[in-house]
Amino acid sequence: MKSTDRMDIKNERLKFERHLKEKGLRLTTGRQIVFDEVMHAHGHFAPEELVKQCHQNKRRVSRATIYRSINELLEAGVIRKTAFGEKHQHFEHIYDEKPHHHAKCLHCGSYIEFPDLGEDKVYKPYLEKEGFQVIGHEMHFYGICRKCQ
Amino acid sequence: MKSTDRMDIKNERLKFERHLKEKGLRLTTGRQIVFDEVMHAHGHFAPEELVKQCHQNKRRVSRATIYRSINELLEAGVIRKTAFGEKHQHFEHIYDEKPHHHAKCLHCGSYIEFPDLGEDKVYKPYLEKEGFQVIGHEMHFYGICRKCQ
DNA sequence: CTAAAGATGATACACTATCTCATATGAAGT
DNA sequence: ACTTCATATGAGATAGTGTATCATCTTTAG
Structure with missing residues (x-):
């Protein structure tokens, strides 16, 4: 773990707390657990994976709380x-991630990441001219990965 | 309906038939119905919408057949x-569509389309250097649409 | 006309995610 | 500490989407 990571996590934590405060919600044990597990999930995760992960790590949180907390994390901008x-x-x-996109292998389902080169910003003026206020974007490539060829 | 549309649909139909033949499948009434309804769906559609649409139009096809046919259409490259x-x-x-991408409104869920400007091809060399064989890509913008601001 | 391959529909099933509601918990005031 | 009240939680019900199963029907080939 890099020395900056703890700072990054702390930052995310603050973001989360701020969001909860704004909505008049509490930083409860359950939400802390979900926050931690999410931060330690390796990159991507699906909710059900997180449920299993929590179960394996003997964290006592219900599926409902996990789903609910994930939504709060999403609103807080901690995950996407x-x-x-x-x-x-x-x-x-x-946290800890540079802007990037994903390319998924249609054969094995694995994905690789690649950096955002910024070219997509060409689209922004176009959309704004249409009256669309851009908040973010993703690029999805699909194809066949090195191993599956 | 533009004069070219019938040609386009015919083309798609041929594509579909070719695919079925390759897999040793038949162009049955059910599959024709699904093909037609898909072609006449206004742009985007979800499977369940198509089920309702078929039902409203008094087309006698079961949900199972609709789902199965959609998958064939997907494999045939008629839909994506x-x-x-x-x-x-x-x-x-x-059919009838130029390469384009989508921007979705986070507030009302509507989307607008915008043309593929081709900038994304900058990414291709990068991915190919990684040994990833690119088949296609999508760009997803999200934000707030004109009406919702 | 028959046999074999394929297609269909009704239903059961699996999975993900949300909702409900009774109970538990935490924060603030006394 | 004690009480109160808003908020949070968990267990289970529920909703929605998509797939699998299997008996029955249809088409094609011979």
């Missing part, structure tokens, strides 16, 4: 959706 | 997935 045509939701935490 | 973080699958037909 990375949907990719799957039948379930998919998230990743934002 | 346009997942956008929803909890259900989402498709659009390809």
Whole structure:
């Protein structure tokens, strides 16, 4: 773990607390557990994976609380959706990560990440001209990964 | 309906038939119905919407057949997935459409389309250097649409 | 006309996510 | 500490989407 990571996590924690305060919600044990597990999830995760992970780590949180907390983390901007045509939701935490996109292998389902090169900003003026206020974007590539060729 | 549309649909039909033949499947009444309804769906559609649409139009096809046919249409390259973080699958037909992407309003859920400007091709060399064979890509913008501001 | 391959529909099933509601918990005031 | 009240939680019910099963029907080939 890099020396900066603890700072990053602390930052995310503050973001989360701020969000909860704004909504008049409490930072409870359950929410802390979910926060921690999310931060220690390796990159991407699906809610059900997190449920299993919590169960394995003997964290006592119900599925309902996990789902609810994930939504708060999402609203707080600590995690984001990375949907990719799957039948379930998919998230990743934002801390420690540089802007990047994903390429998914249609054969084995694995994905690789690649940096945001910024070219997509060309689209922004176009959308703004249409009156659309851009908040964010994702790029999804799909194809065949090195191993599956 | 433009004069070219009938040609386009015919083309898609041929594509579909070719695919079925390759797999040793038949172009049955059920599959024709689904093909027609998909072609006449206004742009995007979710499977369940198509089920309702068929029902309203008094087309006698079961949900199972609809889902199965959608998958064949997908494999045939007549439609494509346009997942956008929803909890259900989402498709659009390809005929008559120029390469484009989607921007979704986080408030009302509506989306607008905008043309593919081709900038994303900058990413291709990068991915190929990683040994990833690119088949396609999508860009997803999200934000607030004109009406919701 | 028959046999074999394939297609269909009704239903059961699996999975994900949300909702409900009774109970538990935490914060603030006394 | 004690009480009060808003908020949080867990267990289970529920909703929604998509897939699997299997008996029955249809098409095609011979």
